Amino acid sequence: MSESVASGHVHANASSASEMQKQSQELKQTRLLVLYDRACLLHKTIELLGSSLVPAYESPERLENIHSALAKHSGRFEIVEVKRQSGGNNGNVNADANANADGTLDALLAASHDVGYIQHLKTIHAKWVAEGLIPEDGQVLPECFRVTSVASRAPREPVDPFARSGYYAFDMSTGICKDTWTSIAASARLAIEAVRHMLDSKRDVLALCRPPGHHCTTNMAGGYCYVNNAVVAVEALRSAKKEKEEGPKVAILDLDFHHGNGTQDYFYHDPAVLYVSIHGENEYPYYTGFREEAGNGRAEGANVNLPLKTGASVEEYLELVGRAVEIMVAFEPEFLFVSLGFDTFKGDPLGCFMIETEDYEKIAECVRQESSGLSIVPAVILLEGGYVVQKLGENMLAFLKGWGVR
Numbered sequence: 001m002s003e004s005v006a007s008g009h010v011h012a013n014a015s016s017a018s019e020m021q022k023q024s025q026e027l028k029q030t031r032l033l034v035l036y037d038r039a040c041l042l043h044k045t046i047e048l049l050g051s052s053l054v055p056a057y058e059s060p061e062r063l064e065n066i067h068s069a070l071a072k073h074s075g076r077f078e079i080v081e082v083k084r085q086s087g088g089n090n091g092n093v094n095a096d097a098n099a100n101a102d103g104t105l106d107a108l109l110a111a112s113h114d115v116g117y118i119q120h121l122k123t124i125h126a127k128w129v130a131e132g133l134i135p136e137d138g139q140v141l142p143e144c145f146r147v148t149s150v151a152s153r154a155p156r157e158p159v160d161p162f163a164r165s166g167y168y169a170f171d172m173s174t175g176i177c178k179d180t181w182t183s184i185a186a187s188a189r190l191a192i193e194a195v196r197h198m199l200d201s202k203r204d205v206l207a208l209c210r211p212p213g214h215h216c217t218t219n220m221a222g223g224y225c226y227v228n229n230a231v232v233a234v235e236a237l238r239s240a241k242k243e244k245e246e247g248p249k250v251a252i253l254d255l256d257f258h259h260g261n262g263t264q265d266y267f268y269h270d271p272a273v274l275y276v277s278i279h280g281e282n283e284y285p286y287y288t289g290f291r292e293e294a295g296n297g298r299a300e301g302a303n304v305n306l307p308l309k310t311g312a313s314v315e316e317y318l319e320l321v322g323r324a325v326e327i328m329v330a331f332e333p334e335f336l337f338v339s340l341g342f343d344t345f346k347g348d349p350l351g352c353f354m355i356e357t358e359d360y361e362k363i364a365e366c367v368r369q370e371s372s373g374l375s376i377v378p379a380v381i382l383l384e385g386g387y388v389v390q391k392l393g394e395n396m397l398a399f400l401k402g403w404g405v406r
């Protein structure tokens with residue numbers, strides 16, 4: 001990721017209108033790059049939903065549906081599958097074929113997440129198995145969450161492995177199976193690779209991340225998320241462009257049905273990163289996503305929540321997308337990240353908007369159309385949620401059509 005490569009980038013502040021038009025045309029001719037890793041399929045767990053313990057809605061089939069739909073239209077995209085020699089055991093990130101990529105992953109995780117938390121994700125399943133708490137094919141699930149209201153002292157990592165699982169999670173939708181860490185690492189690596197490819201090839205990149213990331217905080221898993229892929233991607237971009245004191249200006253557009261509490265949290269004091277989210281009002285994760293959460297200190301105004309009432313139509317949704325675009329354009333970002341979830345789809349079991357397949361084309365167009373002012377900002381799209389499994393591929397194809405991949 002040398003500067004000579006990076007400086008070949010299409011920036012919004014191009015010198016003249018004709019230059020901008022030329023760059024925009026060049027960009028349109030280049031095909032979207034899709035990054036996929038079958039190691040992301042390995043993680044498979046259970047969750048407490050309502051009052052039942054059920055197979056997690058966030059399933060490997062979700063990713064399979066998207067990948068096979070895109071593979072059928074491979075003329076429109078270049079799909080790069082990340083391959084490795086061996087599977088990568090729990091906690092053994094060196095099992096990866098590309099040691100260099102893992103050094104980068106470890107460094108970025110250490111810079112962006114709590115070290116004890118990452119160690120927990122890598123080791124807790126093996127610990128539970130070793131202590132006879134679960135069989136090899138069993139699941140780690142929390143039982144007692146950290147209590148922060150104790151006046152005497154801040155909570156500390158408990159010794160008991162059973163208790164630790166509650167210390168590092170905020171809900172019961174983040175079970176951990178034998179292969180969970182392998183998928184978490186693969187998912188985060190896709191986010192890092194996406195940034196590298198965006199910088200190197202001037203193309204937009206879609207990272208088919210699984211598990212998703214936007215609910216994960218620096219030290220807690222939740223909402224199917226274990227590592228915040230958007231956070232890791234932005235940190236990867238920053239470390240590639242560290243010659244700039246302030247770091248590049250980045251906009252993150254979160255289109256998942258649920259508010260990205262983890263991403264908001266991470267950048268809440270950061271004036272260089274604008275986070276804009278459109279999500280279900282008063283829905284999961286319940287405690288964040290309100291309009292008054294606007295960022296802190298010098299970052300005031302750099303966090304924008306646009307909650308939308310349940311049952312909202314596509315017209316109401318598109319109005320907010322338009323507003324989100326205006327806010328992002330005014331911020332003048334050098335890079336755009338999209339946290340893309342399809343749980344805004346009509347009939348999603350975990351969402352309640354009324355968006356249909358063809359609407360995703362309009363949503364993407366609204367962000368990327370020539371007149372939006374965002375059309376030539378280099379972008380990375382990261383997969384988040386979406387649970388109508390059989391429609392995910394179609395919905396992704398519709399979105400990418402609107403993004404300009406025709």
Ligand code: SP5
Pocket residue numbers: 173212213214215223224225256258284341343349350351352384385386
């Ligand atoms: C990445 C992602 O989309 N995570 C979402 C996890 C949501 N888990 C809890 C859902 C609770 C749903 N309760 C029913 C509300 C239906 N309107």
Ligand code: ZN
Pocket residue numbers: 256257258341343384385386
């Ligand atoms: Zn979601």
